[in-house]
Amino acid sequence: MIEMQKRPFSMTILVILLGLLLILPLITSSASDSTSSVKLDIDLVQGNTGTVLVHYTLLAHPDLQVGNWEYSLDGRSWQQIPVDSIKHSPPDFGLPTRMNYQSGFLAWQTHQLPILETVVPQLQVRVPTYLENTSSDWLKMPVMRTSRQGHSVTSHQSRLYAFGGWNGCRLTASAEFYDVETEGWYKIDAMPTPRQHLATVTVGGTIYAIGGLGRDGNLAVVEAYDVELNRWSSKKPMPTERRALGLAVIDGLIYAIGGHNGEALSVVEIYDPQADQWVTGQPLPEPRHSMGVNELNGNIYVVGGINKQALNSVLVYSASTDQWKSTASLHKTRYGLTVEARPSLNRIYAIGGMQVRKSSQSNQLQSTILESSTFVETLEILPNSDILNISEWQLFSPLKIGRAYGGSGMVGNRLYAIGGNGRSVYSTAESISLDSAGSYSESQLIVLQNDFRVELKSPSPFTTISGNVKILGQVNGKSIQRWKLAVAALGSGNFQLINQGPGNSQSTDYLLGNWKTEGLPGGLYLIRLQAYHSGVVAPNSPAETFSLVHLRSNGT
Numbered sequence: 001m002i003e004m005q006k007r008p009f010s011m012t013i014l015v016i017l018l019g020l021l022l023i024l025p026l027i028t029s030s031a032s033d034s035t036s037s038v039k040l041d042i043d044l045v046q047g048n049t050g051t052v053l054v055h056y057t058l059l060a061h062p063d064l065q066v067g068n069w070e071y072s073l074d075g076r077s078w079q080q081i082p083v084d085s086i087k088h089s090p091p092d093f094g095l096p097t098r099m100n101y102q103s104g105f106l107a108w109q110t111h112q113l114p115i116l117e118t119v120v121p122q123l124q125v126r127v128p129t130y131l132e133n134t135s136s137d138w139l140k141m142p143v144m145r146t147s148r149q150g151h152s153v154t155s156h157q158s159r160l161y162a163f164g165g166w167n168g169c170r171l172t173a174s175a176e177f178y179d180v181e182t183e184g185w186y187k188i189d190a191m192p193t194p195r196q197h198l199a200t201v202t203v204g205g206t207i208y209a210i211g212g213l214g215r216d217g218n219l220a221v222v223e224a225y226d227v228e229l230n231r232w233s234s235k236k237p238m239p240t241e242r243r244a245l246g247l248a249v250i251d252g253l254i255y256a257i258g259g260h261n262g263e264a265l266s267v268v269e270i271y272d273p274q275a276d277q278w279v280t281g282q283p284l285p286e287p288r289h290s291m292g293v294n295e296l297n298g299n300i301y302v303v304g305g306i307n308k309q310a311l312n313s314v315l316v317y318s319a320s321t322d323q324w325k326s327t328a329s330l331h332k333t334r335y336g337l338t339v340e341a342r343p344s345l346n347r348i349y350a351i352g353g354m355q356v357r358k359s360s361q362s363n364q365l366q367s368t369i370l371e372s373s374t375f376v377e378t379l380e381i382l383p384n385s386d387i388l389n390i391s392e393w394q395l396f397s398p399l400k401i402g403r404a405y406g407g408s409g410m411v412g413n414r415l416y417a418i419g420g421n422g423r424s425v426y427s428t429a430e431s432i433s434l435d436s437a438g439s440y441s442e443s444q445l446i447v448l449q450n451d452f453r454v455e456l457k458s459p460s461p462f463t464t465i466s467g468n469v470k471i472l473g474q475v476n477g478k479s480i481q482r483w484k485l486a487v488a489a490l491g492s493g494n495f496q497l498i499n500q501g502p503g504n505s506q507s508t509d510y511l512l513g514n515w516k517t518e519g520l521p522g523g524l525y526l527i528r529l530q531a532y533h534s535g536v537v538a539p540n541s542p543a544e545t546f547s548l549v550h551l552r553s554n555g556t
Helices: 009-036
Strands: 041-046 051-059 064-066 070-072 086-088 101-109 119-132 139-141 152-156 159-163 175-179 184-188 199-203 206-214 217-226 231-235 246-250 253-257 268-272 277-280 292-296 299-303 314-318 323-327 338-342 347-351 354-360 366-372 376-380 407-411 414-418 429-433 435-442 446-449 453-458 468-476 480-489 496-502 510-516 523-533 543-551
Touching (some): 041 119, 041 435, 051 119, 051 543, 101 543, 152 199, 159 206, 159 414, 199 246, 199 253, 206 253, 246 299, 253 299, 299 338, 338 407, 338 414, 347 414, 453 543, 468 523, 480 510, 496 510
Parallel strands (some): 152 407, 246 292, 292 338
Antiparallel strands (some): 051 101, 070 119, 086 101, 119 446, 152 159, 175 184, 199 206, 206 217, 217 231, 268 277, 314 323, 338 347, 354 366, 407 414, 414 429, 453 468, 468 510, 480 496, 480 523
């Protein structure tokens, strides 16, 4: 028998360590590549006045979501760019592509923000990317101190507050909050008025509990809870007594929508917390109560509800136009549901509720069954889309148990469903992670020169043109000495002069020049307007703005 020579123990350890040293860089590199590959990259910012163009690329990843665009004046504090001041290039605009990557342009009308109507030496833009958690499940969380249905939940900082409701035996005025950091429920001072089917909303550091059903019927009561002082105060009542209403906040104003006071209501009343006054708003096109209501990007979404029969229709209110419109309907009719918004994903979520199901007991007989729903649906709000033609609702991870007339809230990237009824009145709650935050992509510094007006009015960004094109715009400012108008094929950098002139134009729709496109190949072109000036910032350096257009060739 031949005896194998034993390898010393120290030598074995050395071999293992050497193997790890060889493999670890590959693992690290792979992980790093995977993380960085889902990041949106801001490639270039063109323009320093008026409309600014931002060119970006990102990986075509099925779970990658782009958040809201932001701007900063100092590189430290960031504010969201209003969605009505930006325009995105359409998917079929003909931008250059490469395998597995998408390109896009953002046109930002900087003059729409009063704070930018001047010289800004250090303007930056950025945008976050998120990996949406499409396969995560709802997780159980600690139970409330009190079972509740018909209660209301709202969030403030890292806390979720639950107010009132029916505890299975009686109406309650009790209130408690869940701290997501300590993962515990804590009792706070009760509301002055016991009630269920109320609505709550947070404005600043104050939570407003409005309406509901009390011991003597429908209520118009408004009670305000100071979070810091743990103290309640009474405010001016609503003009209309009601229960099962919805609340949303736009620009610090509280919109009280719909509800029930013997019949479904279409009434909308608006409360100003600063003035403690109510005014009448634009009524709902269709009365309803027990619906889900929330706000996203300046629009109010009213989802489902009931008006003699359960509804799956969805209404959208635009504060800028003061109008209601219809949008994509839910998959199933539901009432007693809640709605939450996740701005970073541009999504709203319709959670739980009561659904009507018809059960066939025989060929001739059907019975109607009401059941608490585990359904959760999500709707993506597409940037700059017509709200009549946005995406369809998609099914989301279902709740662990059906919940109707429950509460819900958002803290960070987690969605919470709290209480409600099903087989009983629940004290249970559950939560789910909606996304994993990625990194931000920031632009280079821009010296914004908005102390005068240099704008291209027509053609506007991302339009399709042909033939002889009239270019309209404005050049207006005391320090402006001359201007130039030029065009170039996208990516060429070879700008060809169309027209130039001295001084200022006198109109916002001044004819700056005629662009004769005959003989040019079709494709994407940049229109550039430059204004040379004697300003304090960057004297003799032009202020310039751009428009990106698609030239149709040969009449196609």
